[in-house]
Amino acid sequence: MSQNAITVSSLNYYYPDKKALENITIQIPKGEITALVGPNGAGKSTLMRCLAGLDSPFSGEISICGIDIINNPRQGHSKLGYLSDDFGLYEELTVKDVLEYMAGCHELPIKDSVDTVIKRLKIESVQDKKCGALSRGWKQRVGIAMAVIHMPEVLILDEPASGLDPEARSELSTILKDLQKEGMTILVSSHILSELEEYSTAMLVLRDGKIKDHITLEQQKALTSISSVHIGLSSPVTPAQKIHLENLSQDKKISVTENRHTVTIQHKNEPEQLNILLKSLLDENIPVCSFTPSQSTLQTLYLEIAQTDKNQDK
Amino acid sequence: MNPEFRKHAKLELTPLRLLLPLVVLLLGAWAGWVSVTEIGWENLPLEHYKGESLLYWTCSIGFIFTILWGTYLCTSTITEEVSQKSWTFMELSPLSTSKILFGKLFGSTITIWIITLFFGIPILAFAVSNYIPDILAPRNENITITMFIAGVLLWIVATHAFAFFTVLGTLKLKLPKSAALAMLIPVIIVSMIFGGLLLENINDYTTMHHKSNFTNYNGLTWESEVLKGNNYEVEGDWYRYKMQDDNWYDFRIPQLDKITLLIAFIAFWSIIGSYRILRETLQYKDTPWVWFIFMITAPLFLSGVSNSKFEQTIEFPLYMMNILLLLVCAKEAGDIIAYKTWIRSIKEKSWKQALKYTPLWLISFMVLALYFLFLFVYSPLQASFIKDGQFSLKMIELYKINSALIVLCCALKDILAFHIIFWWKKIRRPLIGVVVYLLIAYVIAPVILHTLWGQNASFLVAHPIFEIDYSIKNILNSPLLNNNTGIINMIYWSILGSQILVFGFLFNRIRKSTQERLER
Numbered sequence: 001m002s003q004n005a006i007t008v009s010s011l012n013y014y015y016p017d018k019k020a021l022e023n024i025t026i027q028i029p030k031g032e033i034t035a036l037v038g039p040n041g042a043g044k045s046t047l048m049r050c051l052a053g054l055d056s057p058f059s060g061e062i063s064i065c066g067i068d069i070i071n072n073p074r075q076g077h078s079k080l081g082y083l084s085d086d087f088g089l090y091e092e093l094t095v096k097d098v099l100e101y102m103a104g105c106h107e108l109p110i111k112d113s114v115d116t117v118i119k120r121l122k123i124e125s126v127q128d129k130k131c132g133a134l135s136r137g138w139k140q141r142v143g144i145a146m147a148v149i150h151m152p153e154v155l156i157l158d159e160p161a162s163g164l165d166p167e168a169r170s171e172l173s174t175i176l177k178d179l180q181k182e183g184m185t186i187l188v189s190s191h192i193l194s195e196l197e198e199y200s201t202a203m204l205v206l207r208d209g210k211i212k213d214h215i216t217l218e219q220q221k222a223l224t225s226i227s228s229v230h231i232g233l234s235s236p237v238t239p240a241q242k243i244h245l246e247n248l249s250q251d252k253k254i255s256v257t258e259n260r261h262t263v264t265i266q267h268k269n270e271p272e273q274l275n276i277l278l279k280s281l282l283d284e285n286i287p288v289c290s291f292t293p294s295q296s297t298l299q300t301l302y303l304e305i306a307q308t309d310k311n312q313d314k
Numbered sequence: 315m316n317p318e319f320r321k322h323a324k325l326e327l328t329p330l331r332l333l334l335p336l337v338v339l340l341l342g343a344w345a346g347w348v349s350v351t352e353i354g355w356e357n358l359p360l361e362h363y364k365g366e367s368l369l370y371w372t373c374s375i376g377f378i379f380t381i382l383w384g385t386y387l388c389t390s391t392i393t394e395e396v397s398q399k400s401w402t403f404m405e406l407s408p409l410s411t412s413k414i415l416f417g418k419l420f421g422s423t424i425t426i427w428i429i430t431l432f433f434g435i436p437i438l439a440f441a442v443s444n445y446i447p448d449i450l451a452p453r454n455e456n457i458t459i460t461m462f463i464a465g466v467l468l469w470i471v472a473t474h475a476f477a478f479f480t481v482l483g484t485l486k487l488k489l490p491k492s493a494a495l496a497m498l499i500p501v502i503i504v505s506m507i508f509g510g511l512l513l514e515n516i517n518d519y520t521t522m523h524h525k526s527n528f529t530n531y532n533g534l535t536w537e538s539e540v541l542k543g544n545n546y547e548v549e550g551d552w553y554r555y556k557m558q559d560d561n562w563y564d565f566r567i568p569q570l571d572k573i574t575l576l577i578a579f580i581a582f583w584s585i586i587g588s589y590r591i592l593r594e595t596l597q598y599k600d601t602p603w604v605w606f607i608f609m610i611t612a613p614l615f616l617s618g619v620s621n622s623k624f625e626q627t628i629e630f631p632l633y634m635m636n637i638l639l640l641l642v643c644a645k646e647a648g649d650i651i652a653y654k655t656w657i658r659s660i661k662e663k664s665w666k667q668a669l670k671y672t673p674l675w676l677i678s679f680m681v682l683a684l685y686f687l688f689l690f691v692y693s694p695l696q697a698s699f700i701k702d703g704q705f706s707l708k709m710i711e712l713y714k715i716n717s718a719l720i721v722l723c724c725a726l727k728d729i730l731a732f733h734i735i736f737w738w739k740k741i742r743r744p745l746i747g748v749v750v751y752l753l754i755a756y757v758i759a760p761v762i763l764h765t766l767w768g769q770n771a772s773f774l775v776a777h778p779i780f781e782i783d784y785s786i787k788n789i790l791n792s793p794l795l796n797n798n799t800g801i802i803n804m805i806y807w808s809i810l811g812s813q814i815l816v817f818g819f820l821f822n823r824i825r826k827s828t829q830e831r832l833e834r
């Protein structure tokens with residue numbers, strides 16, 4: 001039995017005037033939350049629609065939990081849930097009605113499955129309201145509830161956080177982590193990389209219809225083990241202190257602000273190592289007044305990949 | 315219960331939507347029945363006139379609710395789902411295509427069906443049973459009523475399914491909602507025609523120009539003469555019993571049954587068409603055997619409606635095959651990716667895949683070509699010997715082969731033209747381009763030639779020629795030409811041939827640039 005929930009090989013998708021996806025090959029292991037990131041027009045939504053069996057690619061193969069989604073799209077839908085970025089609900093129906101509809105479509109015991117998903121998504125308070133009367137945040141929850149009512153093995157979410165307020169985003173993050181704990185494999189695209197960081201365990205970078213990078217959490221950790229530490233000084237840094245700081249920096253370089261009151265060095269970002277660094281600074285009587293380790297983020301990582309890619313293009 | 319049906323029932327079935335049309339229908343029926351208080355000059359029982367009035371009132375109100383409102387409901391269920399973006403949920407459900415189709419078709423129109431089945435149909439049956447005077451009934455009255463009711467029900471199903479098919483088609487072509495709704499106008503017009511035919515036929519069953527002294531007039535009686543469908547003029551009045559049998563090919567069939575059968579045929583294929591196009595929307599890719607069967611059965615069935623042998627073998631089948639070919643060609647010509655997939659499948663010798671992506675216009679063209687071959691072989695068998703023992707084809711048989719070949723060449727020319735229009739990047743609205751092309755080729759150019767050079771010259775732009783009167787000999791009697799049949803023939807085929815060559819050349823140029831564009 002394959003350990004991959006999603007397997008894509010040599011996928012090509014054409015629009016009449018351009019190649020939207022070119023030779024995409026990816027494997028997403030079961031239980032991962034993978035962030036699909038890329039600039040506008042990179043092909044994220046197209047890739048997701050192909051994975052959901054809503055668009056037929058020109059060539060290539062897509063397997064969702066072992067089901068050939070291109071040749072058996074409807075069969076594949078029992079294994080996956082999908083929510084598009086601009087989805088809409090049946091405005092005139094109540095939340096319970098739409099969930100009953102989806103439960104019926106999946107031939108589930110209606111009452112049990114509706115009650116379960118209402119509890120799981122914590123939408124008890126709106127279950128009897130008409131969908132048209134809900135806020136964007138609640139609609140998003142109901143949309144996810146519709147997509148996961150049949151407990152799919154794979155959940156694909158296209159820009160789920162767009163238009164949500166910070167509170168709703170935070171709740172979305174919690175929902176996704178809960179679903180992952182239940183064993184769901186989630187592929188989620190977003191422009192807001194900081195929020196993806198909260199829950200994603202891997203990142204897939206798509207640019208111009210091609211996969212540029214696929215980084216797992218472990219690789220990401222290794223890449224982000226070195227971070228910048230901003231050290232605020234109560235008096236300007238002296239040349240002797242500067243030499244000492246350079247020796248402490250991983251790359252033996254430091255950057256100093258114009259007023260010489262802030263120094264940035266590269267250092268391992270593990271808590272013990274940072275503690276040793278701080279002690280060393282104090283032992284050397286460096287007048288530290290602030291100490292801010294800044295961890296390398298998904299965003300910085302993505303921007304680095306994008307920059308490398310741009311340089312290669314040049 | 316089918317969840318798609320239940321969803322639509324919940325959306326549509328409200329007390330107001332149920333009660334309003336019901337009240338209007340009952341009021342209309344009541345008004346129709348009580349408004350008639352006197353018998354007509356035909357001197358038939360009062361119930362006959364009351365039944366007639368009730369029938370027309372019910373049909374008029376029924377037309378507004380079942381056809382106008384019903385068509386709107388079953389199409390807006392698609393357009394609204396698409397515009398409010400809930401369509402994807404339906405696409406993502408593992409529901410079978412037939413369940414979705416049934417749920418949408420009958421769920422969205424549930425109020426109409428409840429009122430029709432429980433109130434409309436009993437009223438209609440009552441109206442017709444009164445409308446048909448007992449003394450005239452040529453066959454069991456119940457059979458006639460059943461046939462009429464079946465016709466009405468099939469007519470509603472056919473209209474809704476045809477509208478559903480049309481809107482799904484516009485959706486596939488990514489046309490706007492306004493275009494989808496505009497497409498309903500021809501659907502409703504076609505529906506009105508068939509509804510009118512149904513009414514006319516039930517009317518034919520009952521209308522009787524009757525005088526009480528008709529019995530035994532000049533020795534004629536109902537039993538002996540009138541029931542045979544004969545017409546009589548007596549003292550300036552026509553006495554006629556119009557209920558006549560008709561032909562479907564050589565089979566005798568009552569007119570009402572014939573129109574009901576025709577509506578059933580349309581309903582069947584509208585449902586099959588909706589089913590197939592819905593499957594396509596749900597990303598199923600099927601082999602085109604249904605289209606192949608439709609291409610054969612539709613001309614075969616519908617040609618039988620005509621009473622003319624020539625129309626049955628030439629005009630009806632050729633016209634229909636050509637129109638169907640052009641319709642699917644207009645739908646498919648712009649789908650470059652499908653062509654690319656098709657060619658790739660052929661190159662990879664993936665025959666099943668290649669069959670699935672085979673353009674339907676190609677299937678249609680092959681059926682047309684097969685029909686030409688059939689005529690080419692069959693028509694000479696109808697040849698006759700002339701007196702001196704020389705073998706000779708009848709002119710009409712030669713003309714059949716000629717007509718089929720012209721249609722085949724015109725189809726080829728139009729296929730090339732459609733692809734040029736769709737693949738030429740400068741044409742932003744290719745569908746409008748296709749309409750303009752057809753107008754120029756088959757309306758404007760013939761009219762200009764007609765004006766300039768005479769009656770038959772218009773056909774020289776390679777217009778398909780069907781009328782026997784426009785045989786080669788007649789065409790060439792145009793002032794443009796002399797009476798030399800050989801020259802005319804040569805000019806005709808030169809024009810058609812050169813059009814095909816020019817379009818072929820242009821198509822090849824555009825094909826190359828399109829391929830390059832796609833490879834980039």
